[in-house]
Amino acid sequence: MKLLIVGGGRMGEALLGGIIAAGEDPAQLAVAEVSAARRADLQTAHPGVTVVETPVPADGALLAVKPGYVAETARAAADVGCERILSVAAGITTSAIEAAIGRPLPVVRAMPNTPALIGAGAAAISPGAHAGEEDLAWATALLEAVGVVVRVPEASLDAVTGLSGSGPAYVFLVAEAMADAGVLAGLPRDIAETLAFQTLLGSARLLTEGDAGPAALKAAVTSPGGTTAAGLRELERHSVRAAFLDAVTAAAERSRELGG
Numbered sequence: 001m002k003l004l005i006v007g008g009g010r011m012g013e014a015l016l017g018g019i020i021a022a023g024e025d026p027a028q029l030a031v032a033e034v035s036a037a038r039r040a041d042l043q044t045a046h047p048g049v050t051v052v053e054t055p056v057p058a059d060g061a062l063l064a065v066k067p068g069y070v071a072e073t074a075r076a077a078a079d080v081g082c083e084r085i086l087s088v089a090a091g092i093t094t095s096a097i098e099a100a101i102g103r104p105l106p107v108v109r110a111m112p113n114t115p116a117l118i119g120a121g122a123a124a125i126s127p128g129a130h131a132g133e134e135d136l137a138w139a140t141a142l143l144e145a146v147g148v149v150v151r152v153p154e155a156s157l158d159a160v161t162g163l164s165g166s167g168p169a170y171v172f173l174v175a176e177a178m179a180d181a182g183v184l185a186g187l188p189r190d191i192a193e194t195l196a197f198q199t200l201l202g203s204a205r206l207l208t209e210g211d212a213g214p215a216a217l218k219a220a221v222t223s224p225g226g227t228t229a230a231g232l233r234e235l236e237r238h239s240v241r242a243a244f245l246d247a248v249t250a251a252a253e254r255s256r257e258l259g260g
């Protein structure tokens with residue numbers, strides 16, 4: 001096996017689906033998942049992938065279990081002969097994983113996000129004490145198959161978790177709120193959702209595909225004395241900007257707590 005994913009939950013399956021969609025041969029992939037019901041779902045959704053209850057040997061193991069299970073699953077993957085470990089768990093440090101394994105195996109820590117499922121993920125990675133350039137290149141290639149990857153010092157991974165790891169949930173909340181607002185303004189639900197979701201998609205593409213930053217793009221929508229200025233005044237009055245600052249700060253702090 002090229003890759004063993006330990007934990008076939010929401011993040012594990014998003015990465016599995018993204019990696020297969022990017023062209024990886026399912027016969028080279030295995031998933032170890034404790035829940036029998038999840039194993040059945042995974043086998044149906046991803047034909048050709050080896051779905052097992054406990055880890056099997058692979059070139060590398062990607063740990064996508066809850067933070068509390070990382071130490072035991074890292075040890076189990078190392079014990080069956082996986083040659084390097086990539087953990088995507090919030091908060092759990094490479095030194096904690098290395099201590100759990102008890103011998104110098106390369107460990108890389110990453111924080112991806114669920115848009116990896118459609119190849120639009122954002123991930124940051126950091127090496128552990130025994131991970132070299134080859135190990136980082138392995139982890140980068142894996143995650144680049146499903147989105148963009150940046151390298152950060154490990155101390156920054158909690159901030160990454162608060163911003164882009166948890167970030168899709170903030171955007172989905174905004175999407176819900178915009179669609180609700182359209183309904184409040186008198187639009188049918190399906191039309192409000194189509195317009196709200198496409199507005200988010202188009203705006204994200206302008207941010208990522210063009211040269212202009214958010215301030216210039218916002219100014220281009222905001223006519224003097226017009227509708228957008230009236231709407232933005234309400235967002236500022238409700239401290240939406242401060243709410244995002246607090247949300248990312250709280251999520252980063254929670255990531256630190258999970259590690260402790």
Ligand SMILES: NC(=O)C1=CN([C@@H]2O[C@H](COP(=O)(O)OP(=O)(O)OC[C@H]3O[C@@H](n4cnc5c(N)ncnc54)[C@H](OP(=O)(O)O)[C@@H]3O)[C@@H](O)[C@H]2O)C=CC1
Pocket residue numbers: 006007008009010011012032033034035038053063064065066067069073088089090111112113114165166
């Ligand atoms: N969801 C997200 O958007 C993101 C999550 N992450 C990280 O990914 C990790 C997984 O999160 P998420 O996918 O949301 O969680 P889930 O609960 O959806 O998935 C974890 C899965 O692992 C299974 N599991 C638990 N112990 C073992 C074990 N020993 N061997 C094999 N499988 C096991 C769980 O089974 P059971 O439920 O029966 O215990 C569950 O199916 C977390 O550490 C999280 O911090 C990182 C970035 C984004």
Ligand SMILES: O=C(O)[C@@H]1CCC=N1
Pocket residue numbers: 090161165166
């Ligand atoms: O909510 C969580 O703890 C995980 C980590 C980042 C996204 N989901």
